[in-house]
Amino acid sequence: MEDGPLPVPTMLHEDIEADVCVIGAGIAGLSTAYELTRRGLQVVVLEDGLLAAGETERTTAHLSNALDDRYFQIERLHGEHRAQLAAESHTAAIDCIESNVWREKIDCDFERLDGFLFTGPEHSTDYLEREREAAHRAGLAGVEMVACAPLGSFDTGPALKFSRQGQFHPLKYLRALIAAIARNGGRIFTHTHVDEIHDGTPCEVHTATGRTVRADAVVMATNVPVNDRVTIHTKQAPYRTYVVAAPVPLNGMAHALFWDTADPYHYVRLQRCQSHDLLIVGGEDHKTGQAEDPEKRWEALTQWARRRFTMGAIVHRWSGQVIEPIDYLAFIGRNPGDKHVYIATGDSGQGMTHGTIAGILLSDLITGRDNPWKELYDPSRKTVRAAGEFARENLNVAAQYRDYATGGDIKSADDLMPGQGAVIRHGLRKVAAYKSEDGSVCECSAVCPHLGCIVHWNDAEKTWDCPCHGSRFDRFGSVLNGPAISDLKALDARETQVPDLATKD
Numbered sequence: 001m002e003d004g005p006l007p008v009p010t011m012l013h014e015d016i017e018a019d020v021c022v023i024g025a026g027i028a029g030l031s032t033a034y035e036l037t038r039r040g041l042q043v044v045v046l047e048d049g050l051l052a053a054g055e056t057e058r059t060t061a062h063l064s065n066a067l068d069d070r071y072f073q074i075e076r077l078h079g080e081h082r083a084q085l086a087a088e089s090h091t092a093a094i095d096c097i098e099s100n101v102w103r104e105k106i107d108c109d110f111e112r113l114d115g116f117l118f119t120g121p122e123h124s125t126d127y128l129e130r131e132r133e134a135a136h137r138a139g140l141a142g143v144e145m146v147a148c149a150p151l152g153s154f155d156t157g158p159a160l161k162f163s164r165q166g167q168f169h170p171l172k173y174l175r176a177l178i179a180a181i182a183r184n185g186g187r188i189f190t191h192t193h194v195d196e197i198h199d200g201t202p203c204e205v206h207t208a209t210g211r212t213v214r215a216d217a218v219v220m221a222t223n224v225p226v227n228d229r230v231t232i233h234t235k236q237a238p239y240r241t242y243v244v245a246a247p248v249p250l251n252g253m254a255h256a257l258f259w260d261t262a263d264p265y266h267y268v269r270l271q272r273c274q275s276h277d278l279l280i281v282g283g284e285d286h287k288t289g290q291a292e293d294p295e296k297r298w299e300a301l302t303q304w305a306r307r308r309f310t311m312g313a314i315v316h317r318w319s320g321q322v323i324e325p326i327d328y329l330a331f332i333g334r335n336p337g338d339k340h341v342y343i344a345t346g347d348s349g350q351g352m353t354h355g356t357i358a359g360i361l362l363s364d365l366i367t368g369r370d371n372p373w374k375e376l377y378d379p380s381r382k383t384v385r386a387a388g389e390f391a392r393e394n395l396n397v398a399a400q401y402r403d404y405a406t407g408g409d410i411k412s413a414d415d416l417m418p419g420q421g422a423v424i425r426h427g428l429r430k431v432a433a434y435k436s437e438d439g440s441v442c443e444c445s446a447v448c449p450h451l452g453c454i455v456h457w458n459d460a461e462k463t464w465d466c467p468c469h470g471s472r473f474d475r476f477g478s479v480l481n482g483p484a485i486s487d488l489k490a491l492d493a494r495e496t497q498v499p500d501l502a503t504k505d
């Protein structure tokens with residue numbers, strides 16, 4: 001979602017104290033900071049890049065309580081009552097965004113609209129029927145079967161209609177929350193990388209520039225927590241998802257949200273423009289670092305859309321990362337093993353509502369208020385019925401360590417085109433090599449500093465992506481996304497090529 005740069009506050013230049021230190025300025029961090037400052041707490045936000053420039057900038061901003069992992073699956077793993085709480089929390093998140101829009105008078109294209117779920121080739125109407133019944137048991141009594149989703153000439157066949165969903169422009173929304181946080185006394189610092197967090201009374205947060213924030217509580221809203229080395233990362237998996245956008249005739253199809261049940265699934269919505277509507281189609285997900293064909297993914301999305309809609313040339317395309325929890329619910333609450341450190345992660349494709357739920361739930365936990373969703377999203381929960389999903393994802397991670405035994409993508413950096421990166425084998429070492437447009441080559445260790453998997457080149461984003469738990473690094477090796485908290489090592493640094501799997505959590 002594009003809309004000009006957000007305001008750029010300054011770096012943190014001194015040691016400071018606060019009631020709560022929030023790390024990460026995406027929707028989860030800013031929603032939490034906003035709610036806490038409304039409750040009168042002194043809040044500091046530390047962001048290592050620009051505001052809302054993480055996955056929040058890449059979202060397609062469907063606001064939905066039609067959960068992409070399906071109510072019948074959540075009921076199977078967590079039971080009927082918890083499925084009800086999940087429905088309640090996502091519904092409350094959309095309501096919360098709507099209230100904030102009214103309270104702060106935010107012009108962010110917020111609108112209520114219907115959502116439609118239709119089947120992909122793998123499923124029949126029985127699948128929708130099963131979901132309709134589970135959604136009703138979860139308390140969404142209005143969910144109904146309709147003959148077809150209103151997608152113009154595209155006959156979707158029967159679809160489930162979820163009413164009172166929403167869409168908005170997240171950057172316009174967050175710009176207003178940032179202004180409100182500042183007005184409420186909150187302090188926001190950008191370009192401030194956090195590299196250590198210590199639970200305690202007070203907690204201490206250390207930045208890469210040697211500054212310390214002392215606070216009664218810390219919220220890790222870094223999309224993927226960087227304070228936990230193992231536990232949470234065995235319970236969720238990173239996926240890359242792709243989006244294309246093209247003009248379609250004004251009012252040629254209903255303004256609504258659309259999703260299919262294909263694997264990987266497609267998600268569709270419209271954005272109003274002056275002379276046309278912009279059709280935004282997403283999907284073609286794959287596990288991060290485990291496919292190197294972004295052009296094919298965008299082309300497949302474009303073909304999928306072209307077969308169904310009359311649309312112009314693609315005017316925007318982008319990709320991003322979502323974190324899929326193995327038991328289909330986000331992890332929002334006290335970090336396992338800590339007393340005063342809280343996390344929000346496992347957003348799935350529903351990070352707009354999950355981020356907003358984090359704002360409500362974490363503010364309640366920090367200020368000692370009861371919240372009915374506390375156990376549902378507890379990061380320490382164990383979901384025995386998700387053992388199969390747990391084994392599947394962690395076997396996939398284990399398989400990535402085979403990269404140590406394989407050769408490089410190319411023989412030497414001489415084979416690189418300008419603007420391209422590849423992994424090269426130098427004797428026993430694996431090296432991440434990137435050739436700049438001016439022909440100079442930057443080489444660093446290809447070993448992810450989190451738990452030692454070998455990073456892969458992502459040509460669409462010009463980043464190094466780790467196939468194990470989704471850490472990402474820029475072309476020169478600087479860390480962009482956790483769980484890694486540090487950069488890819490310089491080549492002359494001592495480096496363990498045997499992964500440090502014995503490291504404690």
Ligand SMILES: Cc1cc2nc3c(=O)[nH]c(=O)nc-3n(C[C@H](O)[C@H](O)[C@H](O)COP(=O)(O)OP(=O)(O)OC[C@H]3O[C@@H](n4cnc5c(N)ncnc54)[C@H](O)[C@@H]3O)c2cc1C
Pocket residue numbers: 023024025026027028029046047048049050051052053054055056057058059060061062063064192193194195221222223226241242243282318319320321322344347348349350351352353354355480481482485
């Ligand atoms: C293509 C795409 C489409 C999507 N569509 C939808 C949708 O339609 N509906 C929906 O609900 N969700 C959607 N999502 C998911 C949603 O966008 C994300 O889940 C959500 O934006 C995540 O917000 P966040 O605040 O958790 O993380 P982010 O927005 O990534 O924010 C985390 C911040 O933490 C900062 N950070 C990280 N490490 C550190 C550190 N060590 N020190 C300081 N700061 C740090 C990062 O710089 C970043 O700004 C989509 C995602 C993608 C990629």
Ligand code: FES
Pocket residue numbers: 448449450451452453466467468469470471482483484
């Ligand atoms: S993200 Fe865990 S090993 Fe790279």
